[in-house]
Amino acid sequence: MRKGVAVLGSLLALGLCLALPKLVSSYRLLTYTRFLLLALTAQGWNFIGGYTGYAAFGNVAYFGIGAYTTGLLMLGRWHVPFFPALAAGALVSGAVAILLGLPILRLKGHYFAIATLGVAEALAQVADNWDSVTEGSTGIDLPIRSDGEFFYYTALGFVILGVLCTAWFSRSKLGYGCVAIREDQDAARMLGIDTTLYKGLAYALSAVFAAVAGGITAYQNVHVTPGDFFQIDYTLEMIIATIIGGAGTVAGPVLGAAIYQLLSTYVWGRFLELHPTVLGLIIVLFIVFLPRGLMTVVGRRRATGERRFRASDLLANVRAHRVT
Amino acid sequence: MSSGELGQIVVNAVLLSGILALVALGFSLVWGIMNIVNLAHGAFIVLGAYVTFFLHELLHIDPFLSIPVSMLVLFTLGWILQRGLVNQVIRAPLLATFLLTFGLELLIVNLINFFFKADLRSVTTGYSGAGLTLGPARIPYARLGALAVSMVLVAALAWFLKSTRTGRAIRATGMDIDAARLTGVKVAAVYASTFAIGAAMAGAAGSLLSMIVPFDPNLGGTYTQRAFAICVLGGLGNVANVVLGAAVYAFVDVFVGASWPSLSRAVTFAILVILLIFRPQGIAGKPA
Numbered sequence: 001m002r003k004g005v006a007v008l009g010s011l012l013a014l015g016l017c018l019a020l021p022k023l024v025s026s027y028r029l030l031t032y033t034r035f036l037l038l039a040l041t042a043q044g045w046n047f048i049g050g051y052t053g054y055a056a057f058g059n060v061a062y063f064g065i066g067a068y069t070t071g072l073l074m075l076g077r078w079h080v081p082f083f084p085a086l087a088a089g090a091l092v093s094g095a096v097a098i099l100l101g102l103p104i105l106r107l108k109g110h111y112f113a114i115a116t117l118g119v120a121e122a123l124a125q126v127a128d129n130w131d132s133v134t135e136g137s138t139g140i141d142l143p144i145r146s147d148g149e150f151f152y153y154t155a156l157g158f159v160i161l162g163v164l165c166t167a168w169f170s171r172s173k174l175g176y177g178c179v180a181i182r183e184d185q186d187a188a189r190m191l192g193i194d195t196t197l198y199k200g201l202a203y204a205l206s207a208v209f210a211a212v213a214g215g216i217t218a219y220q221n222v223h224v225t226p227g228d229f230f231q232i233d234y235t236l237e238m239i240i241a242t243i244i245g246g247a248g249t250v251a252g253p254v255l256g257a258a259i260y261q262l263l264s265t266y267v268w269g270r271f272l273e274l275h276p277t278v279l280g281l282i283i284v285l286f287i288v289f290l291p292r293g294l295m296t297v298v299g300r301r302r303a304t305g306e307r308r309f310r311a312s313d314l315l316a317n318v319r320a321h322r323v324t
Numbered sequence: 325m326s327s328g329e330l331g332q333i334v335v336n337a338v339l340l341s342g343i344l345a346l347v348a349l350g351f352s353l354v355w356g357i358m359n360i361v362n363l364a365h366g367a368f369i370v371l372g373a374y375v376t377f378f379l380h381e382l383l384h385i386d387p388f389l390s391i392p393v394s395m396l397v398l399f400t401l402g403w404i405l406q407r408g409l410v411n412q413v414i415r416a417p418l419l420a421t422f423l424l425t426f427g428l429e430l431l432i433v434n435l436i437n438f439f440f441k442a443d444l445r446s447v448t449t450g451y452s453g454a455g456l457t458l459g460p461a462r463i464p465y466a467r468l469g470a471l472a473v474s475m476v477l478v479a480a481l482a483w484f485l486k487s488t489r490t491g492r493a494i495r496a497t498g499m500d501i502d503a504a505r506l507t508g509v510k511v512a513a514v515y516a517s518t519f520a521i522g523a524a525m526a527g528a529a530g531s532l533l534s535m536i537v538p539f540d541p542n543l544g545g546t547y548t549q550r551a552f553a554i555c556v557l558g559g560l561g562n563v564a565n566v567v568l569g570a571a572v573y574a575f576v577d578v579f580v581g582a583s584w585p586s587l588s589r590a591v592t593f594a595i596l597v598i599l600l601i602f603r604p605q606g607i608a609g610k611p612a
Contacts, residue, residue, distance in 0.1 A: 280431030291420040
């Protein structure tokens, strides 16, 4: 019975998503597309940050690599069509992630975070200075395609693919291995899990998702510059979205991205000048009251039978994590 | 690179390392004791700079004399933020405190931007342009004074942590929180004072920076990153490591900046990442 309701709900949501471009203005559709692209990067980050527990702070590097590879292949002498170029960008990103991941995935905690941040910073400067390929800070211009629905449906398709992929991942040997690494890496190795391989695969998977989002964004924005496509804000947004929704859950990144985009758009409209203040406040409140994300509110009913989430649980969250 | 330029580069590196040591020390204290990477550290630096700026602009107080005031202001703010917010999530997963302090940084910097505008400001005194000449190199008095104040504060903190009761309680809590609690240390109060001392150090660094570089509300972010890099270089643990890390970082930064200006950040970060891979415990740190 409950399962039937869930299936029906998903079908309704899917139908609504498919019909959306016919219902809203093209400007609104842009906002929804941005939400889907954010969800895609968050889904990617969820593999390494959520399931494997590695605080990757440089995923924007793969967003940028995806954007540049897709763009450069579509231009100049090759004139590759969009989807093959996008796939190539994803492959290049995944390969770079494996190569970089081998040394830096040996680091733990804060050290891993800063190493990934460093890699992203370094790649941004490389893109800025490698004039013969990337045209430096001037950037490259892709063929123009001003078809909002195309980008919306492309992004929607990949997000649905991402949900299926995450659902598979969370039930696969790979996923269980990554969770084991998150909980206790040494114990995981004792159980015979090839930790280097598993971490590398999770990292590469997150890079592939970021690259696809980057490629789509590049095609949509037409103009690609290092300043725009390597900014740390993208990394932060995907992390915040995942945390708000619930790291290490299937639906968390999409839910979090929706909430983040909703709040961000609303706040932009209302408090233009104080936008970062309000955003900062939202992050602080979420972290204090729901450090494990919204999915703890939604998922609780199934875990503990009939008990619904109560407001008092917010305070219980605080009580559980404070030091007195 | 002529020997004159080289001399100036060395002088600049030495002068820079003092303030960097002060910045990194507060950061490393909070990281080492509470396991919090405080991304709002840079925002505290900016607040310190504004305290000195307004005391000088409105009341004509010499910037060196306003350092205690900005330290007191930041100490109080740090205490309140720790008790009110940071302490509530301190046992949550690592990423929670990371994002919490990131949110705080966003909030503080944007509020400063909103109230004081993004104008580039600087504190200019009668002796701002003056300096002494040492061979081919010039040493401005303000920078020399900043170096002296930094060294005094670093030494004072080292003495405080080593020799006072509170300092020992802080170190004990950092080593083993449960054992410290068993011996009667009030852990929550220790955490609050640790965070507050870190903020006060940032405030002092901000006051000093306001005299030697023009600043705007976004000054802090680069200093948070530098503090992080220095802690990684030196390793956490004791004051001497941080000072050593700051000196190494200052030299690398100044030399790379003079040789490859457009790639300076890439080179600095590349060195950092390579170092992390081969010596994750830092240059001076002991193997874990």
